[in-house]
Every structure is written in C-alpha cells, then in structure tokens.
Amino acid sequence: MNIIIVGEGKVGYTLAEHLSRENHDVTIIDTNDAALRRASELLDVMGVKGNGASIATLREAGVEAADILIAVTGMDEVNMVCCLTAKRLGAKYTIARVRNVEYAKDMAALKGELGIDLVINPENATALEISQLLRFPTAANLETFYRGRVEMISFRVRQDDFLVGQPLSEQSKKFQGLPLLFCAAEREDGEVIIPDGSFVPKVGDRLYLIGQPGGLGSFFRLLGRYTQKSRTVMIVGGGRIAHYLTVMLEKLGMKVKIIEQDMERCRQLSEALPKAAIICGDGTDHELLEEENVTAYDAFVALTDRDEDNLIISLYALQQGISKVIAKSNRQNYTGIARAAGLDSVVSPKLITAGQILQVVRGMQNSKGSVMNALYKIADGNAEAMEFLVNETTRHQGVPLRELHLKKGILIAVLIHQDRIIIPDGSSVITSGDTVILVSRNHRTLDINDIYEDSRIELGGVQ
Amino acid sequence: MNFKLVFRITGKTLLVEAGAMLLPLAVGFLYGEDPAPFLYTLPLLVLVGAIFSVLKSDDHFFPREGFFAVALTWLLVAAFGALPFYFSGYFETYIDCFFEAVSGFTTTGASILTAVEPLPKGILFWRSFMHWLGGMGVLVLTIALLPNLGGRTLQLMKAESPGPIVSKLVPKASQSSKILYSIYCGMTVIEIIVLHLVGMPWFDSIVNSFAIAGTGGFSIRNTSIAAYGSPAIEIACTIFMLLFSINFALYFLVLCGKVKQALRSDELRFFLIVVVGSTALIAIDIWPMYSGADAIRHAAFQVSSIISTTGFASTNFDLWPEFSRFLLILLMFIGACAGSTGGAIKCSRLLLLLRSIRREVRQVIHPREVNVVKLDGQVVDEGNLRSVHIFIGAYMLIMLLAVLLVSLDDFSMVTNFSAVASCIGNVGPGLEGVGPMSSYAAYSGFSKLVLSMCMIIGRLELLPVMVLFSANAWKRS
Numbered sequence: 008m009n010i011i012i013v014g015e016g017k018v019g020y021t022l023a024e025h026l027s028r029e030n031h032d033v034t035i036i037d038t039n040d041a042a043l044r045r046a047s048e049l050l051d052v053m054g055v056k057g058n059g060a061s062i063a064t065l066r067e068a069g070v071e072a073a074d075i076l077i078a079v080t081g082m083d084e085v086n087m088v089c090c091l092t093a094k095r096l097g098a099k100y101t102i103a104r105v106r107n108v109e110y111a112k113d114m115a116a117l118k119g120e121l122g123i124d125l126v127i128n129p130e131n132a133t134a135l136e137i138s139q140l141l142r143f144p145t146a147a148n149l150e151t152f153y154r155g156r157v158e159m160i161s162f163r164v165r166q167d168d169f170l171v172g173q174p175l176s177e178q179s180k181k182f183q184g185l186p187l188l189f190c191a192a193e194r195e196d197g198e199v200i201i202p203d204g205s206f207v208p209k210v211g212d213r214l215y216l217i218g219q220p221g222g223l224g225s226f227f228r229l230l231g232r233y234t235q236k237s238r239t240v241m242i243v244g245g246g247r248i249a250h251y252l253t254v255m256l257e258k259l260g261m262k263v264k265i266i267e268q269d270m271e272r273c274r275q276l277s278e279a280l281p282k283a284a285i286i287c288g289d290g291t292d293h294e295l296l297e298e299e300n301v302t303a304y305d306a307f308v309a310l311t312d313r314d315e316d317n318l319i320i321s322l323y324a325l326q327q328g329i330s331k332v333i334a335k336s337n338r339q340n341y342t343g344i345a346r347a348a349g350l351d352s353v354v355s356p357k358l359i360t361a362g363q364i365l366q367v368v369r370g371m372q373n374s375k376g377s378v379m380n381a382l383y384k385i386a387d388g389n390a391e392a393m394e395f396l397v398n399e400t401t402r403h404q405g406v407p408l409r410e411l412h413l414k415k416g417i418l419i420a421v422l423i424h425q426d427r428i429i430i431p432d433g434s435s436v437i438t439s440g441d442t443v444i445l446v447s448r449n450h451r452t453l454d455i456n457d458i459y460e461d462s463r464i465e466l467g468g469v470q
Numbered sequence: 471m472n473f474k475l476v477f478r479i480t481g482k483t484l485l486v487e488a489g490a491m492l493l494p495l496a497v498g499f500l501y502g503e504d505p506a507p508f509l510y511t512l513p514l515l516v517l518v519g520a521i522f523s524v525l526k527s528d529d530h531f532f533p534r535e536g537f538f539a540v541a542l543t544w545l546l547v548a549a550f551g552a553l554p555f556y557f558s559g560y561f562e563t564y565i566d567c568f569f570e571a572v573s574g575f576t577t578t579g580a581s582i583l584t585a586v587e588p589l590p591k592g593i594l595f596w597r598s599f600m601h602w603l604g605g606m607g608v609l610v611l612t613i614a615l616l617p618n619l620g621g622r623t624l625q626l627m628k629a630e631s632p633g634p635i636v637s638k639l640v641p642k643a644s645q646s647s648k649i650l651y652s653i654y655c656g657m658t659v660i661e662i663i664v665l666h667l668v669g670m671p672w673f674d675s676i677v678n679s680f681a682i683a684g685t686g687g688f689s690i691r692n693t694s695i696a697a698y699g700s701p702a703i704e705i706a707c708t709i710f711m712l713l714f715s716i717n718f719a720l721y722f723l724v725l726c727g728k729v730k731q732a733l734r735s736d737e738l739r740f741f742l743i744v745v746v747g748s749t750a751l752i753a754i755d756i757w758p759m760y761s762g763a764d765a766i767r768h769a770a771f772q773v774s775s776i777i778s779t780t781g782f783a784s785t786n787f788d789l790w791p792e793f794s795r796f797l798l799i800l801l802m803f804i805g806a807c808a809g810s811t812g813g814a815i816k817c818s819r820l821l822l823l824l825r826s827i828r829r830e831v832r833q834v835i836h837p838r839e840v841n842v843v844k845l846d847g848q849v850v851d852e853g854n855l856r857s858v859h860i861f862i863g864a865y866m867l868i869m870l871l872a873v874l875l876v877s878l879d880d881f882s883m884v885t886n887f888s889a890v891a892s893c894i895g896n897v898g899p900g901l902e903g904v905g906p907m908s909s910y911a912a913y914s915g916f917s918k919l920v921l922s923m924c925m926i927i928g929r930l931e932l933l934p935v936m937v938l939f940s941a942n943a944w945k946r947s
Contacts, residue, residue, distance in 0.1 A: 027641070027642075032640060032641040032642055032645070033641050034641050040851060047532075047638070051641070051642055051643050051644075053638050053640065053641040056848075206649050
C-alpha cells in the first residue's frame with residue numbers, strides 16, 4: 008500500500024521501519040534534511056522535504072494515490088491540518104497523533120470535521136498499559152484480548168520456580184484445570200521460541216502466558232508469586248503520560264505521588280489533578296526520593312524525558328526493595344541491558360504506537376478476510392500476538408486442529424466459541440463467528456488463512 | 471567492513487552477468503559461429519558467482535560497504551567480461567581484452583582494435599551489449615532482478631548512479647531500478663526500430679542502439695557511423711544520443727504527466743544551451759570545409775556524440791580547425807546530465823560550480839550578504855555543494871596524474887591529454903594518435919591499465935574506486 012508518514016521523529020521512523028519491512032511503499036515528509044537523509048539511507052523509503060500540511064508538499068509525496076497518511080509531527084495542530092488537507096486531496100485513510108490532554112477530549116467530536124479517521128495518542132496508550140501492569144503487578148508485561156476477558160502476561164523464570172528444568176508436558180499436572188497456555192518464550196540471548204510440550208523453561212527465560220485473568224491469578228498463587236494490586240504509586244516525571252496515568256490510577260483507587268522538576272508544570276498538574284500529591288524536585292536525586300519515603304510505595308514508575316535517567320532511577324528503586332518498578336524507554340537497545348539488571352517492566356511508547364498503527368494497516372490490507380481485532384508486538388518486537396474474528400472467508404473450518412498443517416512458528420493460543428474461552432487441544436475446531444488468538448513468530452500474518460502451510464497469499468498480494 | 475556481504479553482492483552481480491552472456495552466445499549460434507569463447511567463460515563465471523553469493527552474512531550495510539561493493543563488482547565484472555575476447559583469439563594479450571571490456575562496461579567505447587569488421591558477430595554483440603548493461607549500471611540491474619540484496623540498496627544505487635544528488639523515483643529501491651530499466655529498455659527498442667527504418671540492417675541497428683543507449687560508442691565498422699554514409703542515419707543517431715544523455719528521472723516525470731515540471735529543469739536547459747551553442751560555433755568554424763547543411767549536420771552529430779560521451783564519429787573531426795577540436799575537448803569534460811547513461815563531470819555539477827563562483831564573487835562585493843545556491847528552485851545543501859567542488863577538483867587532479875603516467879609512452883601531449891580526458895569522461899575517441907579513425911592499440915600495457923582505471927574511476931564518479939584503494943577501507947574496524 009502507499010503510505011505517507013509526515014514527521015520523521017522517533018515514532019515516524021519506527022513506523023517507516025516496520026511498514027517498509029512489510030513491503031509497503033513508504034514516503035516520509037519532513038522539514039529536516041538530516042532526518043530525511045538518515046531515513047532514506049537506512050530504510051527503503053523515499054523522503055520528501057517540506058511542510059506536510061502544505062498542498063504542494065503533499066502533492067509531491069503523491070497524496071492523491073495514498074492509501075494511508077500518518078501525521079506524527081511534534082505538533083498536534085500540524086497533524087490535524089495535515090489530515091484535513093490530505094483528506095481533501097484524496098488520501099483514503101488518515102491517522103493523526105494528538106497528544107495534548109485538552110484536545111484529547113474534543114477529538115471524538117472533531118474527528119469527522121477534520122477528516123481524521125483515527126486519532127492515536129501514544130501517551131494515553133502508554134498510560135493505559137502501565138495502569139494494567141499496576142493492577143496486576145506480577146506481570147512484567149500485560150496485554151488484553153477479547154474486551155479484557157483474556158490476558159497475556161509475561162514473567163521471568165526465577166531460580167526457585169518449580170517450572171525450571173522440566174518439559175512443560177510433565178508439568179501440566181501441577182496446574183491442571185487452570186485455563187491457560189504458555190504461548191511464547193524468549194531466551195536470555197534473545198531467541199524467541201513458540202513452546203510445545205517438550206519445551207524446558209530455563210532460569211532467566213521470559214515466558215508469555217495467556218488465559219483468563221482469574222486463571223492467571225491462580226497460577227501465580229501456585230508459583231508463590233502473587234502480589235496484590237498496587238495501592239500507592241510514585242511517579243517520577245510529570246509529563247503527559249503521568250497526567251493520563253494519574254487519572255486512570257485514581258479511578259482504580261490508588262494513591263499517586265508525582266515528582267516533577269519544573270515548577271510551572273507542577274502548578275498545572277496540581278490544578279488538573281487535585282487528589283494527587285505533586286512534589287517539585289529532581290526525581291533523580293536519591294536524597295529527595297528518600298525524603299519522600301520511596302520505600303513505602305508499592306510501585307515506582309519512571310517517566311522522565313530521558314531514557315537513561317528512567318533506567319537508572321528504576322534500578323535504584325528496585326534496589327530499595329520496591330516490588331513493582333516500571334520504566335519508560337524508547338531505546339530498544341537499552342531494554343536488554345535493563346533486563347539483565349533485573350528490570351523487567353520497560354514500556355516503550357514508540358513500540359506501542361507502532362503496534363496500534365500496524366494493526367490498522369494490516370486490517371486495511373485485508374479488508375475482505377477475517378477481521379483483526381488486536382495486534383501486539385511482544386518479545387522486543389520479535390513476535391506478535393493477534394486476535395482475529397473468524398468469518399466465512401476462513402478456510403479449513405470444522406477441521407480438528409491436529410489435522411491442520413500450520414506454518415512453523417505459529418500457535419493458536421485461545422479459541423472463543425460462543426462466548427466460551429477455550430484453550431484449544433487437538434480436537435478443537437475453528438468455526439465461523441469464533442474469535443481466535445494467535446501467537447506468531449513470522450511477521451506475515453494478515454489473515455487467519457495465512458497461518459496454514461498451504462496458504463499462497465503473499466504479503467501485499469491481497470488488497 | 472562487512473566483506474562477506476560485499477562478496478555476496480558481487481557474486482550475485484556476476485551471476486546476472488552470466489545470464490546476460492547467454493544473449494551473445496545465442497547470437498553466435500544464430501550466425502553459426504564457434505561458441506567456444508562464451509562456453510569457456512560461462513562455467514568460470516557461474517562458479518565464482520555462485521561461491522560468492524552463497525556466503526552467509528548479516529545485512530549490516532553502511533556507505534562504505536556500498537562504495538566498496540560497487541568498485542569491486544565493476545572490476546570483477548570487467549575482468550570476467552574480458553574472457554570471451556581472450557578466448558576468441560582476436561586479441562593479443564589479456565590486458566588488451568581487459569581494456570576493451572572496461573571500455574565496454576564503462577560505456578567509453580575506446581577500442582584497441584584497428585579493424586573490427588573481421589570479428590565474429592557474437593563477440594561484436596557482446597562488446598556492444600556491455601555498453602547497454604553498463605549504461606544504466608550492472609548493480610542497478612542486479613537490484614531490479616534480485617531485490618533481496620539486503621535492506622539498504624540505496625547505498626549501491628548512490629555509488630553507481632551518475633550525478634551529484636541521487637534520489638529515488640518511488641519509495642522502493644528495487645521498484646525504482648525497475649522503472650529506470652523499463653524506460654531504458656523502451657527507449658532502446660524504439661531506437662532499434664527507428665535506426666532500421668532509416669536504413670540500417672537489423673544486426674547493425676541493434677548493436678548500434680546498444681552503443682547509443684549506453685552512450686558507449688563501440689562501432690562495428692572501422693570508420694564508425696561514417697561508414698554508413700547516410701545523412702538520415704546520422705540525424706537519427708544525433709537525436710537518440712541527445713535523448714539518452716538527459717536525466718531519466720525527467721522521462722519518469724513526463725510519463726507521470728508532469729511535462730511542465732520536466733521542462734523546468736535547470737540542468738536540461740543548461741545542457742540544451744551548451745549543445746545548441748557549441749553546434750553553432752563549430753558549424754561556423756567548419757563552414758569552409760563542407761557544403762552548407764553538411765556542416766551543421768556534422769557539427770550537431772559530433773557535439774552530441776561528445777557531450778553525451780558516446781564517441782561515435784560521422785567524419786574525422788581530428789582534421790577540423792583547432793577551435794573546433796578544442797571545443798570538443800571541453801565538451802568531453804562537461805558530459806551529459808546527471809541520472810543519464812552519459813559520463814564525465816555532468817551538467818548539473820558544472821552548473822552548481824558556476825553558481826558557486828557567482829556567489830563567491832558577490833560575497834567579495836557584499837561581504838555580509840547571505841546567499842544560497844539553488845537548483846530547480848530548491849536550495850542546494852552546503853554539504854552537496856562541497857562534494858561537487860571536491861569532485862571537480864579531484865577529477866582534474868586524477869586526470870593530470872594519469873596524463874603524466876601515460877606520457878611515459880612518449881606520444882604527443884595532445885594525444886595523451888585527449889586520451890585521458892576521453893577515458894575518464896567515458897567518451898572514447900580523442901585527437902591525433904587516438905583520433906576517431908585510429909585506436910588505442912599503440913599504447914603500452916601499463917598505459918592501457920592506467921587508462922582502464924581512468925574509465926572505471928570516471929564511470930563510478932571517483933569515490934568508490936578511491937574507497938577501494940584506501941587502506942582504511944580494508945581494515946575490519
């Protein structure tokens with residue numbers, strides 16, 4: 008598909024990287040020469056210099072033939088005007104990033120007027136992800152499917168876990184009856200495995216477990232690791248994510264304290280969030296953290312602008328014995344380092360946004376086939392978990408799974424048949440109207456039909 | 471340096487070359503000639519290509535890998551392309567064959583053969599087909615055919631495509647190369663038909679079309695295009711030589727319906743002014759030698775032949791007055807438009823240099839004036855300007871050094887100077903000893919190697935070859 012990305016920042020670059028790798032024709036518009044040169048040197052994309060909200064530039068980038076325009080410049084207003092102009096010029100689908108908290112409320116009403124088909128708000132999405140983690144602190148990561156009734160969580164295998172050293176098939180007795188499934192594993196060296204019965208968990212592996220929230224809770228009780236949801240949260244860095252997050256956490260009944268350096272920003276936060284405690288000071292200063300009694304908190308979230316600061320103060324908080332520590336980091340190469348040091352929960356607004364948009368793009372590419380309801384990039388983006396709605400176009404309906412030949416690296420993790428959540432076995436069948444949750448290691452799944460070995464649908468071939 | 475990746479790219483290109491060699495083999499069969507020269511070469515080529523291309527490597531691709539791969543590929547492609555000549559027995563030494571092959575792939579068209587007519591048709595076809603392959607670039611062809619060379623193929627296109635600023639036509643590099651090659655193929659086919667219609671036999675029209683499309687200039691007649699003695703053929707060739715020296719991106723614009731934008735190109739206007747101006751000056755200068763319209767026709771043919779860096783001759787221009795001869799030498803330096811199949815410095819570089827000079831003069835008069843250099847209404851980045859200046863400086867220095875080395879053979883200064891200018895500009899013929907009706911055969915083996923290097927340096931626009939010979943590039947760190 009023809010995709011135009013306006014704004015070559017962190018998110019724009021990540022999107023361009025993922026989309027060009029999925030074989031789309033990507034054109035990037037930016038005013039900055041150096042950024043464009045970097046993108047066109049490192050990726051197979053074309054750069055157009057200019058203001059993405061101007062008609063001439065959009066025309067030069069071929070907006071008339073664009074299937075999707077994604078406006079992710081630093082300014083919300085530019086993004087909106089961009090979508091408005093592009094829509095008038097003939098772009099089929101427009102996506103705008105709108106981050107401002109004040110606009111966020113108005114967008115629902117204004118979307119149609121402005122010609123924006125989808126508004127994405129990375130800060131809000133990141134805050135949502137963090138709030139889910141704080142509700143279920145045992146998980147290093149948590150994704151939800153089927154309107155929250157199915158969850159996928161990841162956790163790190165520790166030395167004393169009973170899982171270690173035995174194949175999964177022999178352990179099934181221990182958690183028999185619990186409706187859950189190990190759907191992916193990431194080794195410490197970064198290798199991603201879709202486990203079967205013979206998979207032997209090792210210390211340091213990151214396992215992805217999928218199932219109903221209740222079942223997952225019981226599993227962690229068995230493992231002796233269950234922790235209650237956090238009640239008190241300390242946030243360092245009072246940016247937009249902190250703002251969204253605090254609103255969400257307060258709705259869940261948690262007490263929030265925000266540490267922010269800038270006095271002016273503190274005042275704004277204090278005005279907008281009357282219930283939260285706003286502290287003005289340097290969150291990277293451990294004297295201040297001690298003064299604010301950091302050890303008394305259930306959870307610690309580092310959300311400053313600098314990835315490095317976030318990781319370091321998170322490690323400090325871990326060392327202080329806080330049970331749940333979450334750090335924001337957009338740099339993927341830091342995630343591995345952080346994990347080696349014991350910090351499991353690292354959220355990346357960049358990856359979250361990229362995942363959201365990729366889901367839309369693939370959905371559009373496959374408008375005739377089965378409907379994709381959710382897409383999450385897991386294991387540092389090396390695998391994907393997807394939710395599909397089965398319809399008439401899906402092949403091999405009514406065939407027991409054991410007789411199906413699936414491609415390598417694909418697992419049917421959960422089937423939802425007539426509102427019943429089933430962990431499938433060999434005799435399960437897929438029927439129209441079901442919801443299927445898949446985990447895939449290869450990045451070419453657009454449709455359920457793509458998981459079958461006999462599938463000839465190539466990426467980009469179907470429109 | 472990721473040597474494995476570099477060799478893998480080279481290997482794949484060699485395989486593409488092997489595929490291309492099947493065509494002259496078929497031509498040889500058609501004329502019932504001995505297929506031995508190609509049958510000996512093909513297994514060697516496939517073997518080396520296959521060994522290189524199965525190398526496992528990660529796709530870490532940086533500019534230096536791109537430049538390195540391009541330079542190495544061109545050297546090897548020419549080295550293997552020379553083998554059919556060697557096995558054919560019409561050439562004396564392998565150096566002669568290498569010179570001929572380099573001259574073919576770089577679209578120079580300088581030959582060491584004094585008589586080309588006795589050569590087998592298969593060999594003649596291969597000689598001209600090399601022009602056609604080298605014109606758009608062998609790696610660009612490889613990218614178009616085998617898009618999975620690794621993610622960052624723009625580095626390769628950049629290193630191989632002529633011109634100061636290389637950009638893609640469409641987002642995907644492989645798609646871009648396909649479009650370029652489609653335009654190229656389409657124009658070549660039209661040319662073959664037109665040349666046949668104005669009176670060339672089919673074989674001649676195909677082979678000459680390859681030579682003109684690649685702006686090469688190998689002729690299959692001893693006296694080049696003059697041998698046909700037909701004004702119609704000369705006029706058709708003149709038009710096509712000019713067409714192939716225009717930036718192919720402009721044709722893409724025309725195909726997209728943006729004719730106005732294409733006509734507004736500064737470089738195109740500059741190119742046309744130079745062509746029309748030089749034609750007029752030369753026509754006046756040679757007026758006494760020819761009768762009326764002939765003077766204009768010969769002037770136009772020779773100007774297009776030299777500025778497009780093709781190097782065909784419709785008459786022995788070495789006999790022309792001094793003014794015309796030197797004007798032709800100057801055109802050898804200017805060359806065609808960026809993004810065409812032509813060589814030399816390129817109109818856009820020269821235009822940028824002239825505009826920089828104008829800016830520098832203004833700067834002296836108004837020291838505080840802020841001035842930007844523009845091309846097609848767009849501001850040219852200072853970095854790009856700097857590389858244009860350095861390019862032109864380095865071009866001259868390398869040329870002078872090569873003239874010094876070639877002078878060891880003790881030919882006249884005009885011969886040596888025009889030979890080197892012609893080789894580094896990928897033109898073909900020079901003046902006096904290497905004039906349009908003579909050949910490079912008289913030079914020593916050493917000089918032929920120097921001139922071969924000049925051709926590759928000129929075709930790849932200096933940097934890739936300089937990277938290949940830089941000690942730093944060979945270090946792993």
